[in-house]
Amino acid sequence: MAVRAAGEQTNWLLKPAAKLAPLDQNRARRELSEITSASQEEGLTRLAKFLAGKGASQEFLAAVFDLSPFLRGTVRRRPQILDALFDETVETRLAMIGAAIDKAARAEGISENSLMMELRQWKAEAHILIALADLSGEAETAITVRRLSDLADACTRAAVDFLLRDAHGQGKLKLPDAEDPARRSGWILLGMGKLGAHELNFSSDIDLVVFFDPQAPAVVDPLDATELFSRLTRRLVRILQDRTEHGYVFRTDLRLRPDPGSTPLAIPVEAALRYYEARGQNWERAAMIKARPVAGDLAAGAAFLKDLQPYIWRKYMDYAAIADVHSIKRQIHAHKGHGEIAVKGHNVKLGRGGIREIEFFVQTQQLIAGGRFPELRGRETVPMLGQLAARGWITADARDALARQYWFLRRVEHAVQMVADEQIHILPEDDEGLERIARMLGFADAAVFAEAFRAALHQVERHYAALFETAPELSAGIGNLVFTGDVDDPDTLQTLQRLGFQRASDICRVIRGWHFGRYRVTQSAEARERLTELTPALLQSFGQTRRA
Template sequence: MSKIETGEAWFGAPVAALQPLDPDNAAAELRDLAETADEHGLKRLTKLAAAQSPLASFLGTVFDLSPFMRDCARRRPEALDALFDQPLDERLDAVIDRIGGLGRAEDQSESGLMAELRGLKGEAHFLIALADLAGAADAQMTVRRLSRLADSCVSAAVDFLLCDAHRAGKIALPDPANPGVGSGWIVLGMGKLGACELNFSSDIDLIVFFEPTAAAIADPLEATDLFSRLTRRLVRILQDRTEHGYVFRTDLRLRPDPGSTPLAIPVEAALHYYESRGQNWERAAMIKARPVAGDLKAGAAVLKELTPYIWRKYMDFAAIADVHSIKRQIHAHKGHGEVAVRGHNVKLGRGGIREIEFFVQTQQLIAGGRFHELRGRETVAMLGELAARGWITPEVRDAMAAQYWFLRDVEHAIQMVADEQTHNLPEDDEGLERIAHMLGFEDAEAFSATFRASLHLVEKHYAALFETAPELSRGVGNLVFTGDVDDPGTLETLHELGFSRPSDICRVIRTWHFGRYRATQSAEARERLTELTPALLETFGRTRRADEALLRFDEFLSGLPAGIQLFSLLQSNPALLDLIATIMGAAPRLAAIITRRPHVFDGLLDPGLMSELPNKAYLASRLEAFLQGADLHEEKLDRLRIFAAEQKFLIGVRLLTGAIDAVRAGKAFSDLADLSIGAALEAVKDEFALRHGHVSGGQVAILGMGKLGSRELTAGSDVDLILLYDHDPKADESDGEKGLAPSHYYARLTQRLIAAVSAPTAEGVLYELDLRLRPSGNKGPVATHIEAFRKYQREEAWTWEHMALTRARPVAGDAEFCDAVEAEVAEILDHPHDRAKVFRDAVEMRETIAQEKPARDIWDLKLIPGGQIDLEFIAQCARLTDNIEPDRWPPTSTGDGLARLTPAFCDAQTREELQAAYGLYLSLTQIIRLCLTGPFEPEDVPPGLADLLLRSTDLPELSVLEAHIKETSKRVEGHFRTLLSAG
C-alpha cells in the first residue's frame, strides 16, 4: 500500500482509524467528494475518493462526523488536492506565511484583504483540524498552530491599516516595508491567544494601546481618535461575516474600564489605570498578555513597565482570595454528586479547563513575584515549573497536564463539528456518540467513563489546592458560644471569618445550642451541630455576605422538624455544605423556598441529581412515581404542588452549580410546567366529570403561550395559557347528574383548573396563571371553542396577537386534538401577512412599550432598548413574513427563530449577533430570576450572585459585564431598526 493510500505522504504518519456514525453516509460523502473533485478537474483527488484505502476511509469518516469539515472540502477541494504535492505541515506553513504578507502588498485594498484573509484562513483552519483528527497533531500542536494562524491574520490586518494610514498621510511610518516598527500601535493578545493556546472556534481577546510619542505619529493630540478608528476597522476586517465567511471573532472588553474608554488607549493612561485602579482579575489576565501585532518592541516595553503591577514581590493572600472569587470558581472542593456528561461545559464546568488554568494562575500570582521562572504564559509549561520548585508534586503535574490536553481535545472535537463557539457536550445520544468517535473512542459509554474520571481527577487536585495549602488556610480561632456573654476572642474570630455583626451571630448560634428549635432539641443533634459549627462559619464567611447567609440558614433551621440527619450529612459532605452556603448567600429566592418548604432539601440528597438531565422523560417518570397511591382529588393536587416545588428547586440548583445552562434550564422549567398542568387538568377533568359527566365528543387542549410556549420559562415566570375545546356539534348538554351546556361546561372546567393551579394552599401555589392572551382578552370567555378561535384569529386578531401566537404550543390535553390545534396555529401563521404592516405595527408597539414601561436601568434586560423584547419582535415578525428557514417544525422559541432567519431577511453576521445577544440575555435572566424575587440592584447585589453571573458569561467583573450589555443592546437596537424598517 502506497504512502498516499495510508495517509503518510500527507500527514507524516498513517491516519488514525476513526469510526463513522453512519457508514453508508460516510460512503456517500466520499462519492460526493469524488464528484466535486471531478467538477474542479482534480483528477488525483477524484481517484483517491473513488478508491478503497485507509486515507479515503478516513476522509469519508471525517465528513460523516463533521458537517463543518465536509462543507470546507466541498467549497475548497483544492485544499485537499494540494496535499499531493506538499505534506500538510509544509502546506500549512506556506498558507500562514502567505497570510502574514497580505497586509504589506502595495496594491492591496480593504475588500481584497478581507476576501483573501477569509479564504486562506479557511484553508488553514481546515488543515489544522484535519491533522488533529488524523492523529498527526496532538492538542498542544493544534493550539499552537491555531494561535500562530491568529497572529498572522491580526498582523496582516494591522500592517494593512498602518500602510493605508501612511499612504493617506495620517502617519509617517519610519519603515513602510515593516509597518509595525516605530508605529506606536500596540496590539496585545490576551487569554488563550496570548498564551498560544487558542481553541478551534475561539474568539481572540485583544487590548490595544498606542504610544503618542512614537516616531510615526505626527499629531499626538489626534492620535486617540486615529488609532480608535483604525482599531474599529481592524475588528471589522477580522470579524465581519461576508460571503467568504469571517476570520476571527474579536473581543476588546478586557481593556481598562471598557464601558468608558476608547478602543485604543494611550500607554501613559493605561499604565496610570493599572497602577492606581487595576483590579486583581486584571493582574491575572495580564499574565498571558503578549504583543501579537503592530509595534512589537513598544508592546514589550509596556509589559515590562507593568511587571511590578502583575508580579508583586510580597505574597498578598487577600488579593489571591479576591482573584479566586472574581474568577467565578465558587466551589473550591469536590462537587456535589456525580457529573452529567451530557451538556457538560468542558471549559467552565466542574473539573474543567478553567479549573486547571486557575490552579496554575493562582500559584503564579502567589510566587511569581519572587520566582521569575513562574511568569510564563502557557498552562502546562507552568505546571512543570511549579513542580520543579516544589509547589506541586510531580504526580499532580503529570495528572493535571494529561487532563488539560485531554479536555482540550474534547473541546476541539465539540467545536470541529460545526465550527461553533461552544464548550458544551451534546445532550443527545447521536451527538455524544459523534464526539466519542471523533476522539477515537469505541462508543459514548467508553468516552463518558474516561471523561468523568478526568473531571473528578481535576476537581480533586483543584480542591486540594484550596483545602490543604497552608498559605490559603487561616484556621479558625476562638469559637465559644456558652453562657450569655459574648467571648471577645470569638467576636474577633467571627470578624476575621467575614462577619460584620459578630455579636448578633453569637446570639443566633447560642439559640441553636440552647435547643430552642425542634432541630436542636436533642442532645445528640446539638453535639453534631457543635462539631459542625466551625466549618459552617468558615463556609458562610466565604460567601462575602456572611451575616445574611447565616441568618437565612438560621431561618431554615428553625423550620426543620429534626436536625441529626442534616448535621451528620453536612459533616460528611463538605460539597453539600458549600452548596447550602451558596444558596443562602447568593440566591434569596431559593433560600426562601428551602426555608418555607424544608422538604425540598431532600432532593439534594439524591447522589444522581447532577448526573441526570432534567428532561421531560426524567421528570415524567418522577412525577408518575410521586403520584402513585394518591386517589383523592385534593391529595393529587397537593402532591403535584409538592412535586413541582421540589423539582423547580432542583432545576434551580443545577443551574446554580453550572450542571445545566440557561437554555436547558428554560426547557426543564417548561417541561415541568407542561407535566404539572397536564396532570392538574386530568385530575380536574376526572373530578368535574363525577357530577357533570362528559360532553359528547368533547376534547380539550391547553395552548401554552409566552415563555411557556417557547420553552423559556424561568424560576419566577407566570404561565400564559389559552384553553381550547371542541365537541360533537349535536351535543346540547353533558351527560352527568347535573348536565351543563358545552360552553358553560368548559368555562366551569377552566375555572376549576385555574383554582387548582393558582389558588394558594398550605402547599403553596402550583403556578401563577395568566389567561389574557385568549381571544378578546379578559373580556372573552375563559375557555374558547376551536371554531371561535379559528374565526377570531383569521378575521379579527391584531398583529400583536399573531406575533404572540408564534410562541404558541399545545402543552396538555387530548393528544389528537392537540395535534389539530397545532396544525391550526401553523396554518394561521402561514397565512400570508402584509410584510409592511407587520413591521410597522411591531415598531409602533415597541415604541408604545418604551413610552409606557421604560426600562429601570441597563439590567432591565427585557425592556431596555435593544433588549429581549426587540429580539422577540424580530423573531416573531420573521415568522409571520415567511423569513424563517423551513424545517420539520416551525420554531416557537426566540432563540430557534433567530438561528433560522433567512439570508433574505438578514446577513449571517447580523443573525450571529442576534443569537449572541439572545444567549447573553437568557443566561443573565435565568440566573437573576432564580436568585432574586425583585429587580437586580447592581449596588446591592449579593457577591455570590455576581460571581454566578460572571461565571455564566465568562467575564471578569460586573463593570465589564455592564459594558458588554450596553454594547450588545446598542447593536440589537440598530438591527431592530434596520430589519423592521425594511417593510
C-alpha cells in the same frame, strides 16, 4: 502526514494514526463520493482517483466528513485544499499559507475588501488542514493549539500592517518605514487569554487589548491619536470578524481592556499604566499573565509589558491581596467531588472539573509566587504546571494528572467546535450528538467516552478543591458569584435570581462598577479586595429586601 512511495507522487494519510468510525457507514460513503465528484468537476483528477480508492485514508476521510458537517462542506466547496497535500506536508503547506497572508497585506494597491477576501480564503484552508492533522493523529493537541495561534497572529499582523500603510498613505501617520509599517508605529496589540498563551481553540474568539504611544515617531498629531487608533482598531475588528460570502477570519473581543464600559478602544500607554497601578484588579493581573504582543509595534508592546511587571508580579502580597486572588475562583462554588456529573450538556470549559479550573489552579499560584520566582511567570498552562512542581508548590502527581486531563479536555473542546465551527464548549444534550463527539475522539461509543470524561473531570475537581480546601468558600454555598471581566456569568445571573434579584444583569453591572473603582470608596486595592469577601453576604441581605 505525507508519505512518499518509490516512483510515485507524495500522497497523504496513507496510514492515519487515528481510526475513526462514522455515525452512518452508507451515508459516509455517499458523502465521500460527493467530494470525489466535486474534485472531478474541478479537474483534480489525481485527487478524484485517490478518493475513489479503498483503504485506511479513504475510510478516515469518509468518517471525518460524516462526523463534521463543517469540514465536509468546506472541502466539498474547495477540494483543492486536499489536492495540495499530494505535494506538501501539512506543516509545509501551513508555512506557505502564513507567508501568503503576510504577502497579501503588502500587495501594491490591495483594497480592504480584497484583503478581507484573501484572509478568509487562506484562513479556511489552514483551518481544514489543522483539523485534519488533529483528527488523524498527525498533530498532538499541543501542536494544534500552537498552529491555531500562529494563524491568528498572522491574520492580525496582516490586517494591522494594511491599516498602518493605509493611514500613512492618507497622511494620518508618518511611518518611519512603510515597508515595515508596524515598527515604531506606536500601535500596540496584546493577545490575551488563549491567544496570548499560544493555546487557541479551534473556533476561538481572539482577545485583544489595544494601546498606543502618542509620542511614537509615526504619530503626526498626539492630540488626535486616541481617535485615530480607536478608528483603526474598529476597522481591524471589521476586517477580522465581519461575515462575508467567504466566511470570517476570527471573532474579535476587546473587552479585556481597562474598564471597557468607559474607555476608548485604544488607550494611551501612560493612561493604561496609571489605571493598572491605581485601580487594577487581581483578575486583571491574572489576565495579564498571558498577555503577549501579537501585532503592531512589537517593541513598544514588550516595553509596555516590562513597565507593567511590578503590577502583575508583586514581590510581597498582604493577606487581603492573597484572599482576593483565591476569591477569583472560590466565588465559583468549589465542589468537593460530591454528586454525579452529567456528561450531556456539560460545559467543558467552565463546568465542574473543566478547563478553567486547571487554568485558575495555575494562575492563582503564579500570582502569589511569581513575584519572587521569575520562572513561574510563563504564559502556557502545562509548562507552568511543570515549574510549579519543580518549585515544590504542587506534587508530581498533580502536575501529571492535570497536564494529562488538560490536553484531553482541550481535545474534547476541539471536537465540539469542529462539528459546525461554532464557539461553543458544551457537550450535546442528545444521544446522536454525544455519539458524534465520542467517535471524533476515537472512542468506540458514547458510553466509553462518558466514562473517560467523568474520570477526567473528577480528577481535575479533586486537585482543584484541594488547592482551596483550607480557605472559606466565599460563595457560602449559594452558587456562582463572579463579577470579573465585562460579560455576565450565566451561573451568576441564576444565583442572583435565586437570591431574589429581579434585574440580575443590572446588579452585575453595578458590582463590576465597584470593582473598577468608579466610586471613591472602592478606589484602593485593599478596599476592593475586602469587598470581594463581603459581597456574598451583602447580596444575600439585599436579596431579602422588597426592592431587590
